[in-house]
Amino acid sequence: MSTMTPHSPRARGRLGLAAALIAGGAAAAVPTSAAAGTAGHGAAAPDPDFGPNVTFVDESWSTDEINEFLDSVNDEEEFSQARHQVFFEPGTYGSAAGADDPTTAENIVNAELGYYESVDGLGAAPGDVLINGAIHVEPHVECPDTPWACQGPGSLTRFWRSMGNLAFDPIQRPTAEDAARPFPAGVAAPHQMRFAVSQAAPLRRVDIRGDLTVFGRFGEYASGGYLANSRVAGTVQTGSQQQWYTRDSSVGTWDGGVWNMVFSGVDGAPATDFGPSADGGPVGVKTSLPTTPATREKPFLYRDDDGELRVFAPHARTGTRGPNWSIDEAAGESLSLDDFYVAQAGRDTAASINRQLRAGKHLILTPGVYELADPIRVKNPDTVVLGLGYASLTPTDGNAALVTADVPGIQIAGITVDANVPESEVLVQVGKKCPPSWTGGHGRRHGHPVADPADPTTLTDVFVRVGGPWTGKAVTSIEVNSDHVLLDHVWAWRADHGNGVGWEENTGAHGVVVNGDHVTATGLFVEHYQEEQTIWNGEDGRTVFYQSELPYDPPSQEAWTDGDRLGYASYRVADHVRRHEAVGLGVYSYFWNGVDIRTDSAIRTPTGTGISFRSMTSVFLNGSGGINHVVNDEGDPAVGSFAAPQVVSYPTD
Template sequence: MTPHSLRARRRTGVVLAAALIAGGAVAALPTSAVAGPHGHGHGHGHGHGHGPAEDPDFGPNVTFIDETWSTDEINEFLDSVNDEAEFSQNRHQVFFEPGVYGSAAGEDDPATAEGIINAELGYYESVDGLGGRPDDVVINGAIHVEPHVECPETPWACQGPGSLNRFWRSMANLAFNPIQRPTAEDAARPFPAGVAEPHQMRYAVSQAAPLRRVDIQGDLTMFGRFGEYASGGYLANSRVEGTITTGSQQQWYTRDSTVGTWEGGVWNMVFSGVDGAPATDFGQPAGEGAVGVKTALDTTPVTREKPFLYRADDGELRVFAPHARTETSGTNWSTDASAGESLPLDDFHIAQAGRDTAASINRQLRRGKHLILTPGIYELDGPIRVKKADTVVLGLGYASLTPTRGNAALVTSDAAGIHIAGITVDANVPESEVLVRVGKECPPSSAKGHGRRHHGSDEDPTTLTDVFVRVGGPWVGKAVTSIEVNSDDVLLDHIWAWRGDHGNGIGWEDNTGAHGVVVNGDRVTATGLFVEHYQENQTIWNGEDGLTVFYQSELPYDPPSQEAWMDGDRPGYASYRVADHVRRHEAVGLGVYSYFWNGVDIRAESGIQVPETRGVTLRSMTSVFLDGSGGINHVVNDTGAPAVGSFASPQVISFPSS
């Protein structure tokens, strides 16, 4: 793939471009991969009147924008990095320095508004503000996500795929005065997708596309203009002053935020710690034959916000690493010492793909450095080993790790407070036993609840945030387990483990993966857990006192026969499996969906399987028949109606029933 045209200038007035290809780095990639990332150099200096003259070198795929850029230059640049293909190997991180961008003059009439920031957000593109608070970077305009337009002449007639594959993009730490217009070729269509109402921005995404720490000073719509399908999503530590309209979104999880009004939703809408959240109505009549799909918790049991890069008052770039908190609600945008630790960049090793290896990264970690992974594809002949307590590993712009020798991509010790955030992991060949492992490898007895336990800290939990794992898609990949958690007191905040159903290297015998997430530790909490298409139990919970708030899963699409997909004598595998020995577990807001596409009547006996004991309780569960043949016989164990045919979506309000 050729580099984008480099049309935007840097703060220094110099255009910097570099291809991130080191000797031998590309040759080891699978044949389906394109040569390593190309992109835009970053600008030095930061436009402040004090502080150092230059920032550290973040490599060619990180760009800093400040107020010396004109609106046209910003839009042109954003348009040059938002057109990556779904499985491109290019990665982009864009930072906005504190300031105000674009004009608010046309905010009441987007059709005629001029001078606004207006661009779409593409694959493998992260756009973040560098302020201490979201409203330190104000964008008059919109950075928006639109569905795929299948039928330009009659878009209302083509609901799919819509936004079902709008993955792997993010925004954070920004304030928007929403003024949205169609962009590029969309503006020339007879019915542009990018038209929005005054004071509204569209973010029509599915998995792995989080909004964090954003301030929407108006309305936010999360589905296409013409009602196209969408399967999201995740919003956290954010404020939306107006109305959030989710429309066709099949499911959505919102955490620790403030919203004006919430409208819409299809099967599983979960809120925890959200001021202004709608009342719980899951399983209750909702008018005109509809049934409620919303579940709201007053607080989130455990939170630790994602670390982020910001410009401190002295002009230095620093990383703010928030503390963990319990029973939280609403936004927390503080960078005070009471809220977390402000870490100087001298304490970090800033890695670049093609230059750094597993060995060079691990040397820096052993020296006590934190780690920033700049955008790119990191080929690893051994795992990144994170051993020291409270180490921060922060990926920028969907930095991606892939093992090359059947190894894990990243492993941690049992030390407390390690924070892994913002990384994507791609399985490769030969097969890996595990891709991401938290805590020392457990002996077999530990998985049965009898072995040596690994101790974390409930006040300083090791945390995985925005960690996305793929088995197949970019190329053939194989991994028995994608994420294994062996430590106690771990927080999983927004995980998508995905055995690919489309892309490169896809097939029942090709991209093999048994389990997405296996939890062996005690007191592990998951907030926003997405696990899809694995070939056996997709999530297995062996540890005690586990808690999940929101779970979304699709069963594998591609079992060739019922005989090929049996859990002993039980038809199919439950997606969410709590081991029989577990005595205490809680889960809220679980949806398991089926689409068996081989034309065979394949069944899963239940989407959820748990021991029937007083300490294991579940609320707000649904099974859904999406399409295809067969379906799910019961929602949980032998409870709940079948989800077979015609978008059936039976619900179970609580289990055991009260």
Template structure:
């Protein structure tokens, strides 16, 4: 068993919805990036006792439960309000049983925290108790404003949970609450008992804007509650409880029928067209650490582990370079060039020179929401057009000098001929941020130039709030518009790119631009930017009012989109108008299925797609305009 000391909670200051950066020692260590530096040889990794750094805690079944609870309670107290902090943590459980009917193990999960089992199968780690996220109440006694809308950046994975709220008050004991929004994933879970994705125990309004479940099994139907949108992929459950605007199911045994769309607004695909489960750490029977790398599959349904170990390959930890924030990019690139995979331990890495993944089947796996921050306009991460490269569990932040991109897959304007549809480049739980804890500037956050790429859950966020100190405009939005700049969130130039769970928000032109052929997206969620100061700032060069939240290029002939929403909240200037939420070419092979727009309280979108669909504005706030199919059958 390895444990780390969790620092005591520190006070936080608040701004808008969000708390400020927690006081206390920062965990950031600058990542020197001199191209002239001579990279030192990478050290050997102890397969039974790898050094994951000070922000990883590993519990064993012999750890006293009061020690586990005290450690996790202290960590949660530190992270519960740390939305804009630089702290990152990983919490892992070795195979075995934790908690019991007599004494359930109960704890909450805060910002930038990953909780996962270290078994080869979810059932190898069994927890009897509760692993929860509650609403945050961000107002005062008169208006408590209890919401989950900013419950971002946390992970729960690879364990069996028997929910048990014994000892909590009556409402809290009624469910295991997982009230979250974007950049939060539940993967490889085997759950016995009731899970609610809404925290109905606090005062209102209890809003939530999630979220993502994959490769998980539930014996009781989860309660969607107030979740505005949600994607459940390749899972099993008896049924689903309800919907708000956009609930999507792909390859889910027990998914609801969607024939009555939009009442309720369900979208159901019997099979997931392309899938690959996220790589995960596990400890084998000899006590050695490994990473299981699942294989890519097509036309899948249900969990990957129903008949045993998830199909794929096992990579020993000794084949990884275990990086710390103090390691230089030269050292990291040297390790990658020598055939190592890359494990990024929790922390914030300042990256002034691109980390380059050039070799087929390379795995880049982040622990505890490890974060790469661009320095000096660098592109923090580039993945070559090679089969099977995987980036998972990594967050990437823009810096205060504009970067052309934060993650680039394949060479811009290159000849992409090395892709492999059977072994796609895969991005799993990769998150992007422009602004928030500091000023951020980027042209395109995620640029995909290669063919046959799979994006399995991403949140690409130009921050609508933060602690940068902006003052001009509503909540500083005019300053934000001029300072935290980002043209597009996602630009796809490659062919046969698939995205399952594409969340893109607040960019200053089209949030997503799809130029490649044969693209497929299963669940798209977008909020248009809150902060344009004037209509002129939000008008295209040809005079079109506003930029569509999702644009498929005019020359594309084949594209499929399932379950998508564009939301508007022009709080800085409610008079602003956007003509269309979506723009696509009128081609027989371009099909949109179950798309909508909605006004959150300010601004106007005249049509859903290409002049079709009713207007949403302040006369119908919260009531979506739906289009079942475009073009109509």
């Protein structure tokens, strides 16, 4: 055990590690937060108490200690209620000496990243925390003796984990029990790291000084993913990834794609080739936009030169391209932790949190599950709500989990919301919904005097689940009523597996409903809801990348019928809308009850000079039935044998 005094966060972190190892690595006994400024930073003020699920790692830890600790928090079950946030203090970890041969490399950081685990650096830039080694994600190994024969589930459920603000010199090899398998999943080529994930597993603000592969060693299924504000010096290999969205980044080379690969503002992105090849070659699946129309990077914790922990809250920007790691005044605002209330699950209620928000505090939600009898109410403009380690909110009385006022500049980032019972009308509500008499009956306003197009309210890495951990019911998961809102990497998921799952159990009509005007979504994932997955009522909406699976479990066509139309469209633009644009949309079907269930159209939209859709596909994954048209009455059926019809643009003229 360390001989350092318990007053140092380094000592407290290592004492937590020692306690875990003594207890056999029990996750609940492991993490311990820093309660004092990091040793060596001089007279810095003490860090706040982040509770038992946040751990700070610094250069006094040996690589063996780091690997043992990471291995002790990366084995949560898929629907565990445990949560983990790991911060690396600025420094260099591990040795690069063996980078050319990972099998013999010594003294490297090498661990897998597990469910509900976020690993982030505390530098002002990603390179301030350099990891010689790899923190990687491998597929589920179903058949250890013949892994190439078991492509599923692979990475299809590798959700709810993230990394950010880190630099890697990639040196990866198998870990723990994987190393003893006859064909280890964790083998990687020299200078390569694997991040074989699906939804809700973002990489942000990372600098990978080598190659990145985002699928399993043996080609297992994967359904990701999201990469933003990052640099990959070498090749990104996508292999079996069905879809992927990359935003405002730089890549050396991009290799591969299955159905829907979208890039916006990416240096080194492949050229757009979506649609049939003119020379009869392979069908193209890639769409590249030169810039991203609107962005606001995720707020993050960092250690300043004086040793103080601060939160950097980036400004919104338009027409962006390439990574931007600046923290100067032009890039955003550096906020003192004195201006934040640091909440802890089990201690704080909605009432205690809302008192602090009313007093003008920003909010940090430390890792844990927050049971809320009332919603968290964010009423002040430019408030930052930052979740750590997949902090999770669940309503307990049919209420919403989080609502905001109609004010500009609110930033909600890094939270997971779980529906509960009794049923909630909405789980996350941005702005107040107007009565039908004010809106002509469709729920949206005509102009919003307090919205600021230069300072949009932003939802970043916000993930909603209806069912999975337990039975949950919610009519709408996310409702956006304010104007000038940005949704950057949102996944709304009515669970298709887990606990409390069934057509009559985890009920949910809609994943995302947008009533406000000038709302932009970059990286929108919405799946398995029982009516329209996404409804767009507001004008001047924009979507860059959309991934959606229709519900797997309708018991009959009669149970899943929209008036006189078969089924429900996934992406629905309301008939009254005159201006809307979307690019890179994929809608998939897998009706598993053995009934020939159809939806007439994956996408329904009005037409006109202000409507523009590009790069759309619908895909038959498995099961029976399928999708009759891609958009309105255009596009071939997606029925049988992985059919994947495309429509390059709509309206076609």
